[in-house]
Amino acid sequence: MLRHNAVMLELAILGFLHDVPLHGYELRKRIAALTGHVKPVAESTLYPAIKRLEKAGLLARRTQPGAGAAPRHVLTLTAEGQAELRRRLAHPADVDITDENRWFTVLAFLRHLDDPSAQAEVLERRMAFLRQPSSFFYEGDRPLRAEEVEDPFRRGILTIARATSQAELSWLRRTLDTLRAAADD
């Protein structure tokens, strides 16, 4: 029964550690670079998250002298941690597909899922979501188009959302073509 924000933070931790062992402070800087301009992560959220993952056996910790400070706890992904990362990347929750912030986090580490067809499957879920004609504003059950909304701010939402959607769909189509070509080898 994991909370949703937690899932994404943990995914980022597992994803960064897949490449290279890092200590918490460095991890924090990388997460800040990745998503911090949109939504900063508090230290008091990160360190407990690390502990959770360690307790679950996904991370191992070894202590090193700090560079002019408290000793560092260098974190490494365990074999279970790598397996869990792949599981989470291959089967993200629906919110991770629909919420752009979470989706970007998934994308940032999707390369760790080394099977191209598994990667394609995830992209296809996003594509299916973007294709369904959901709006922000309705008249009864009918979704309103930007042109039908008088409020300029609400109109802006629809205009921006449509532009994003189109840009992303065209990227998805291009990338899926490449992935399918790679899977055919």
Add this chain to the structure above:
Amino acid sequence: MLRHNAVMLELAILGFLHDVPLHGYELRKRIAALTGHVKPVAESTLYPAIKRLEKAGLLARRTQPGAGAAPRHVLTLTAEGQAELRRRLAHPADVDITDENRWFTVLAFLRHLDDPSAQAEVLERRMAFLRQPSSFFYEGDRPLRAEEVEDPFRRGILTIARATSQAELSWLRRTLDTLRAAADD
């Protein structure tokens, strides 16, 4: 010391009730239409939020017989509630500017801030955020451009983010022009 998600949910409640009194269940459907396709709101989150706002004197409740169900609690914005809505719209927290989900919620109700120059001020904060050259990936301190990233998925993030940014900036410029013209009358 209000939590961030709470802020946005409460803003949506205040915003919807500004137009017309609604009961909780109807409120829930409207919030689901507005943001539910991205991130659904649980009932057990909405009802306590309503209680918080009522306790703070921002909402008044009167009971009506339900349509084939439990009695409805029709909610109305108090004068304080209207003032609070305007305050929150005029001075959103930084996260409400930077996080697209929260930003869209602000936009959805920004018309309730009837002063065009106050509206323009909020849009300008978003513009300033979009203009600063922040990336998701860095080489040292230097933000990487899409072309410099080999990972196709990370490249996608940058491609999509750039397209969104450009679409939104052009909308912001157009809308700010209109608002400034309105403020000059």
Add this chain to the structure above:
DNA sequence: ATGCAGTACATCGTTGCCGATGTACTGCAT
């Protein structure tokens, strides 16, 4: 006749979020 879906609200318990605060060390600026 039974049950399922919709309407309408409520509470409980677990868990995560995060600001505040603390500890401890280095190095640079004033």
Add this chain to the structure above:
DNA sequence: ATGCAGTACATCGGCAACGATGTACTGCAT
């Protein structure tokens, strides 16, 4: 000499998130 910024981690407490569950009524399908 004092302090501030950076490095590096930890804990505490209040509060919000939300799944699970309950209550209670209507109406339609099987």
